Amino acid sequence: MSSGALSGIKVVDFGQMVSAPFCAKLFGDYGAEVIKVELPAGDSARNTGPFPEDVPHQEKSGLFFVNNTNKRGVTCDVRTEAGRALFNRLLEWADVLIENNLPRQMQEWGLDYDSMASVNENLVVISITPFGQTGPYSGWNAYDLNAYHLSGASSRYCGRPGEMPLEHGTFAADYFGAVSAAAWGLAAVYGRGMVGGGQLVDVSCAEAIAAAFVGGQNIGGYAQDGRFDKRTGVGMPLGAPATIMPCKDGHVWMLALEVGQWQGLKEVMGNPEWADMELFDDMLARAQNADIIYPFIEEWTMQHGKMEIMEKCQAAGCPITAVFTVAEAAEQPHLAARDYFVDIDHPELGSIKNLGAPFKLPASPGGPTTAAPLLGQHNAEVYGEILGLSAAQLAQLESDGTI
Amino acid sequence: MTKALPLEGIRVVNFGWVWAGPVTGQTLSYMGAEVFKVESQARIDMTRNLPPYAEGEPGFNRSLSNHACWAGNGSISLNLKEPEGRKLALELISTADVVVENFGPGVMENMGFGYEELCKVKEDIILCSMPGAGLYGPFKNVRTYGLSLTSTTGLDSLVGYKNGGPIPVENAYSDPFVGIFSAFAILTALNHRDNSGVGQHVDFSQQEAIMQMIGPDYMDYVLNGRVGGPKGNEHPVAAAAPHAVFPCAGDDRWISIAVPSEQEWLQLKAAMDNPEWAEADAFSSLESRLENIDELHAALAQWTAAFDDFELTEKLQAQGVAAAPVLNVADLLENPHYKARETFVEVTHPLGFKETIYGAYVKTSKTQANVKPGPWVGQDNERVFKGILGMDDVRYQQLVGDEVIY
Numbered sequence: 094m095s096s097g098a099l100s101g102i103k104v105v106d107f108g109q110m111v112s113a114p115f116c117a118k119l120f121g122d123y124g125a126e127v128i129k130v131e132l133p134a135g136d137s138a139r140n141t142g143p144f145p146e147d148v149p150h151q152e153k154s155g156l157f158f159v160n161n162t163n164k165r166g167v168t169c170d171v172r173t174e175a176g177r178a179l180f181n182r183l184l185e186w187a188d189v190l191i192e193n194n195l196p197r198q199m200q201e202w203g204l205d206y207d208s209m210a211s212v213n214e215n216l217v218v219i220s221i222t223p224f225g226q227t228g229p230y231s232g233w234n235a236y237d238l239n240a241y242h243l244s245g246a247s248s249r250y251c252g253r254p255g256e257m258p259l260e261h262g263t264f265a266a267d268y269f270g271a272v273s274a275a276a277w278g279l280a281a282v283y284g285r286g287m288v289g290g291g292q293l294v295d296v297s298c299a300e301a302i303a304a305a306f307v308g309g310q311n312i313g314g315y316a317q318d319g320r321f322d323k324r325t326g327v328g329m330p331l332g333a334p335a336t337i338m339p340c341k342d343g344h345v346w347m348l349a350l351e352v353g354q355w356q357g358l359k360e361v362m363g364n365p366e367w368a369d370m371e372l373f374d375d376m377l378a379r380a381q382n383a384d385i386i387y388p389f390i391e392e393w394t395m396q397h398g399k400m401e402i403m404e405k406c407q408a409a410g411c412p413i414t415a416v417f418t419v420a421e422a423a424e425q426p427h428l429a430a431r432d433y434f435v436d437i438d439h440p441e442l443g444s445i446k447n448l449g450a451p452f453k454l455p456a457s458p459g460g461p462t463t464a465a466p467l468l469g470q471h472n473a474e475v476y477g478e479i480l481g482l483s484a485a486q487l488a489q490l491e492s493d494g495t496i
Numbered sequence: 497m498t499k500a501l502p503l504e505g506i507r508v509v510n511f512g513w514v515w516a517g518p519v520t521g522q523t524l525s526y527m528g529a530e531v532f533k534v535e536s537q538a539r540i541d542m543t544r545n546l547p548p549y550a551e552g553e554p555g556f557n558r559s560l561s562n563h564a565c566w567a568g569n570g571s572i573s574l575n576l577k578e579p580e581g582r583k584l585a586l587e588l589i590s591t592a593d594v595v596v597e598n599f600g601p602g603v604m605e606n607m608g609f610g611y612e613e614l615c616k617v618k619e620d621i622i623l624c625s626m627p628g629a630g631l632y633g634p635f636k637n638v639r640t641y642g643l644s645l646t647s648t649t650g651l652d653s654l655v656g657y658k659n660g661g662p663i664p665v666e667n668a669y670s671d672p673f674v675g676i677f678s679a680f681a682i683l684t685a686l687n688h689r690d691n692s693g694v695g696q697h698v699d700f701s702q703q704e705a706i707m708q709m710i711g712p713d714y715m716d717y718v719l720n721g722r723v724g725g726p727k728g729n730e731h732p733v734a735a736a737a738p739h740a741v742f743p744c745a746g747d748d749r750w751i752s753i754a755v756p757s758e759q760e761w762l763q764l765k766a767a768m769d770n771p772e773w774a775e776a777d778a779f780s781s782l783e784s785r786l787e788n789i790d791e792l793h794a795a796l797a798q799w800t801a802a803f804d805d806f807e808l809t810e811k812l813q814a815q816g817v818a819a820a821p822v823l824n825v826a827d828l829l830e831n832p833h834y835k836a837r838e839t840f841v842e843v844t845h846p847l848g849f850k851e852t853i854y855g856a857y858v859k860t861s862k863t864q865a866n867v868k869p870g871p872w873v874g875q876d877n878e879r880v881f882k883g884i885l886g887m888d889d890v891r892y893q894q895l896v897g898d899e900v901i902y
Contacts, residue, residue, distance in 0.1 A: 097688075098684040098685060098687055098688035098691075099684055099687055099688075100688075100691060101691065102687070111712075115708075115711075119680065123684045140735075141733055141735040142716070142733050142734065142735065143712070143715050143716035143719055143720060143722075143733060144719070145719045145720065146720065147720070155712065155715025155716060155718070155719050155733075156711075156712050156715065156733055158715060159711040159712065159714070159715050160711060206861070223820075224833065225837060225859065226859075227836065227837060227859070228832075228833040228834075228836040228837045229832050229833050229836060230820070230833040233813050233818070233820065234760075234813065234816055234817065234818040235754075235818045235820060236736070236754040236756065236818050237732075237754075238729060238731075238739060238740075238741075238752050238754045238818075239752045239754055239818050239819065239820040240820075241752075242741060242750070242752040242820060242821075242822040242823070243752075243820045243821065243822070243823055243833075244823070244828075245823050245824060245825050245827070245828045246669070247741070247822060248748070248750075248822055248823060248824040248825070249666075249667075249824065249825055250665055250666040250667050250669075251655065251663065251665050251666065252657075252663065253657075253663070255748070256657070257728075257729065257740070257741045257742075257743070257750060258741060258750060258822055259655060259656065259657070259663065259728065259729060259741075260729050261651065261654065261655050261665065261669070261709075262651075262654025262655050262656075262713075262724075262726060262727040262732060263651065263654060263709050263710055263711075263712060263713065263732045264709075264712070264732055265669070265709065268673075268708065268709045269669075269673060269676075272673060272676050272677045272680065273676050273857065273858050274858070275677075275680040276523055276527075276676050276677070276679040276680040276683065277523075277527065277858040277860065279680055279683040279684070279687070280502045280503055280524075280527040280528075280679075280683055281502055281527075281860060283502060283503070283683055283686060283687055283690075284500075284501065284502020284503055284504070284527070284528065285502070287499075287500045287501070287502055287503075287504050287505070287528070288499050288500060288501070288502050288862055288863055289499055289500075289862075290862070292860055292861045292862035292863065293859075293860070293861035293862075294858060294859075294860055294861075295858065295859040295860070295861070296858050296859075297837070300834065300837060300839050300857055301676075301857045301858065303823075303828055303834060303839060303854075304839050304840070304854035304855070304857035305519065305672040305675075305676065305854065305857050306667070306669060306672050306673075307825065307828065308564060308828065308839070308840060308853075308854040309515075309519075309561060309564045309565040309672065309853075309854060310561045310564070310565070310667060311561070311825045311828075312564065312825070312828065312829060312840050312852055312853070312854060313548070313560030313561060313563065313564050313851050313852050313853060314547075314548040314560050314561065315825050315826060315828075315829060315852075316829055316840070316842070316851070316852035317548065317550070317551075317560065317851065317852070318548055318552075320548075321824065321825035321826050322825070323748070323824060323825075324666060325666065326663060327664070327666070328643065328644075328664040328666060329643075329666065330666075336664055337647075337652065337661070337662050337663065337664045339661060344653075344661055344662055345647075346640075346644035346647040346652070346664070348640075348641060348644055407638065407639055410639070411639065412639035412640050412641055412644065414638065414640055414644055414645075414647045414648055415647065415648075416647045416652050416653055416662055417647060417648055417649070417650050417652075417653060418650060418653045418723045418725075419650035419653060419654075419710060419713045419714060419716075419717050419723050419724060420650075420717055420721075420723045421650070422648065422649055422650030422653075422707065422710070422714075423650070423714060423717055423718075425635065425648075426634055426635075427629060427633045427634050427635030427636070428633075428703075428704070428707075430632075430633045430634055431630055431632065431633045431701070431704070433704055433707075442719075445718060445719070446718045447718075448707065448708060448711055448714060449704075450704075451677065451681075451704055451705045451708050452677075452678070452681045452698060452699065452700040452701065452704065452705060453630070453698070453699035453700075453701075454681070454684060454685060454688070454696060454698055455696050455697060455699070456685075456688060456692070456694050456695075456696035457684075457685075457688045457692070457696070459684070
C-alpha cells in the first residue's frame with residue numbers, strides 16, 4: 094500500500110478525454126489505487142494531441158499523458174457478456190467508479206447506476222457528464238464546449254458585447270466538473286459508514302458552473318429585481334483600471350482600484366500630470382472615464398516590458414501581474430522552487446516534464462510518480478493478481494478479444 | 497433521503513474570506529460538516545457590502561450574492577484584535593477537525609493562529625491554507641485579485657478571440673474552482689488522519705491548482721516547445737471541427753456546436769439537408785475541416801442565423817449532433833433543465849426575507865444537502881459560545897457588551 098493520504102481506496106476509472114480521467118488522477122496522485130479500464134480501442138484522448146511533432150500515435154498523446162498518471166491500465170470490452178462479467182468483478186473489488194460516458198451509453202452497456210449498485214452496494218459511483226443524469230437535457234449529446242456555454246458563464250463574463258461569448262481556451266467545464274466530482278465523491282467514500290453504503294454522485298459540469306460560479310454572484314439579484322448583466326469585454330466595468338492591457342512585449346493585468354494601489358501605480362508611471370485630473374479621482378470615476386484613462390495608461394505600458402511592469406508595480410503595492418504565456422508560466426522560478434514540475438519516465442515518450450501535485454500535503458505527499466499506462470499494459474498483473482485469473486483464462490479473454 | 501450526511505460530526509472553523517474560502521466551507525457543509533465562519537463587525541468582509549440587497553434595503557446582512565456564495569457556512573463574530581477574542585477562537589478550534597484560511601502567507605501566524613499554535617490546542621488539527629501562490633517560494637507574496645491570479649498560470653493567455661489579444665474573464669472563475677478543489681484537499685487530509693492519526697498543514701496554492709487546467713497546452717509546450725494564444729471557441733487541442741458558438745435569431749442569441757467525429761459531421765450535414773457547400777473537398781475530413789476552419793465556421797454561421805437557438809438545438813440533437821443554447825443569467829433561472837435539477841432554490845433567510853440561491857450543485861442519490869443561505873454576522877454565537885464552549889449567560893453578555901463577541 095502507498096503512504097499517500099488516500100491509501101487503501103480502490104478506484105476504477107472508466108472515463109475518456111478529460112473530466113473523469115482528471116478526477117481519477119487526483120485520487121491516484123494522493124495514494125489511491127487506480128485502475129483505468131479502456132475499451133479495446135482505447136480512451137479517445139489517445140487519438141487526440143498534442144503529439145510530439147504532431148505525429149499521431151496512440152501511446153504518445155500529451156493529453157492522455159497529463160491526465161492519467163499514477164494509474165494501472167487494463168482493457169475490457171464491456172460490450173460483450175464476458176467483458177461485462179469481468180468489469181463487474183472489478184466493481185466488486187472497487188470502492189469508487191469514476192466515469193464520464195453519456196447516460197444513454199452506460200445504459201446500453203448495462204452499466205447504469207442501479208445495475209452497478211446491485212454488484213457492489215458499497216460502491217460510490219461518480220458520474221461526470223455535461224448535463225448530468227437527470228433533467229430534460231440528460232439525453233443530449235454534448236461536450237465541454239456545450240456544457241460551458243449552457244452555464245451562463247460566457248454570456249455573463251467572457252467576450253465583447255455583440256460578439257460571440259467565449260470559452261476559456263481549455264476544457265474549463267470538464268476541469269470544473271472534475272474538481273467538483275473529486276470533492277463530493279471523496280466525501281461520499283469517506284462517509285460511507287455514516288451514510289450506510291455507496292451512492293451515486295451525479296455531476297453536471299454545466300450545473301456546477303451555473304451554480305457555484307455564475308449563480309452565486311447573479312441569481313439572487315435577477316430573481317428579486319429582474320435585472321441581469323452581460324459581458325462587457327473589460328475586466329471590471331465598475332472600477333478602473335481593471336483590464337488586460339497590451340505592453341511592449343505582451344500583456345499585463347492592469348489593476349489599481351484602492352487609493353493606495355492607484356497612488357502606487359502613479360508613482361511607478363513617474364507621476365504624469367494627466368493622472369492628477371479630477372476625472373480620475375476614484376475607481377468609479379476612472380471607470381466612467383475609461384475611454385480617456387485607458388489610452389493614457391497604455392501609452393506608458395507600451396514602453397515597458399511585462400515583467401518590469403509587474404515587478405515595479407508589485408513593489409509599489411499594486412496587484413498588477415504579467416499575463417504569462419504558457420511557456421512563461423512553465424518556466425517561473427517560483428514554481429521551480431516549489432517543485433511544481435516533475436519528471437516522469439514514459440516508455441514511448443521518454444523522460445517528460447509534467448505538472449506536479451496541485452496541493453501539498455507535508456505529512457502524506459502526493460503528486461504524479463508513474464506514467465500514464467500503455468493500452469492494456471497491466472492486463473496480466475491486474476486480472477491475475479487482483480481477480481485471480483489463471484494464465485489460461487487470460488489467454489482466453491485475449492483470444493476472444495475481451496481484453 | 498433520511499440518511500446521515502457523509503461528513504456529519506466533522507467541525508470546521510473557517511477564517512476564509514471574500515469568495516474562495518467561504519466556498520470551501522460551503523462544500524464541506526453541503527456534505528454534512530458543521531462549519532463556522534469567524535468574522536467580525538470590526539472588519540466587515542467586503543462581499544457583505546455588495547449590492548443588490550434583499551428587498552432593496554442596504555445592510556451587511558442583506559447582500560444577495562454574499563448569501564449565495566457563503567451559503568452553508570455558519571457564523572460567529574469575534575473581534576480578533578482583542579486577546580479574549582483570539583482565545584475564544586482557539587477554544588473553538590480545540591473542538592474542531594479542520595481550520596480553513598485564505599489570507600496571505602504569515603497572516604495566521606501574526607494573529608496567533610499559526611499551525612504550531614493550533615496543534616497546541618488540537619494535536620491532530622488539519623489546517624488548510626490557501627494563499628494565492630502558496631506558503632513559500634519567491635513569488636509567495638504576490639498581490640493579485642481572484643480574477644487576475646489566472647494570469648500567472650498561463651490560462652489568461654488562452655482566452656480571447658482567435659488572432660487577437662487575451663480578453664479578461666470578468667470574474668474570478670478561480671475562486672469557486674479553488675474553493676471546491678480545497679474541499680477535496682481537506683478530505684484527503686481527513687482520510688490520512690483517520691489512517692495514521694496525524695493532522696497536517698495543507699499548502700494549497702491557488703495558482704498551482706488553477707494551473708492544472710492548462711494541462712493540454714502545457715503538454716504542447718513540453719512536447720513541441722509551442723506556445724498557444726487565444727483560441728476563440730475552437731477545440732483546446734484541435735480535435736473537433738466545427739467547434740464554436742454560432743449566431744441565432746434574436747438579440748445576443750447563440751448556439752454551441754461541437755463536432756469531433758466523422759459520424760457527427762455526417763449527422764450535422766443531414767440536419768442541414770446536405771447543402772452543397774458542405775460537400776466541398778475543403779470539408780471532407782476532420783483534418784481538412786481543421787485546416788479550413790474559419791471558412792467552415794462562416795458557412796455554418798450563415799445557416800444557424802435564421803433559427804431560434806432552442807429550436808435549432810432540438811433539431812440538431814434529434815440527429816445526434818452535440819449542440820446547446822448559450823444561456824444568459826435570466827435564462828438560467830427559467831431553464832427547464834435547471835428547474836428539473838433544482839439548481840436554484842428560493843429560501844427564507846433567518847432574518848425573514850426570501851432570496852434565491854443555488855442549492856447542492858452536485859446531486860447525491862442517498863443523501864440530500866441541508867441548504868441554508870449565507871449567515872448574518874454572528875448568527876451562531878449563542879450556539880457556539882454557550883452550547884459548544886459552555887459559557888454562562890453572564891459572561892456571554894459581558895463579552896457582547898465589551899465588543900469581544902462583536
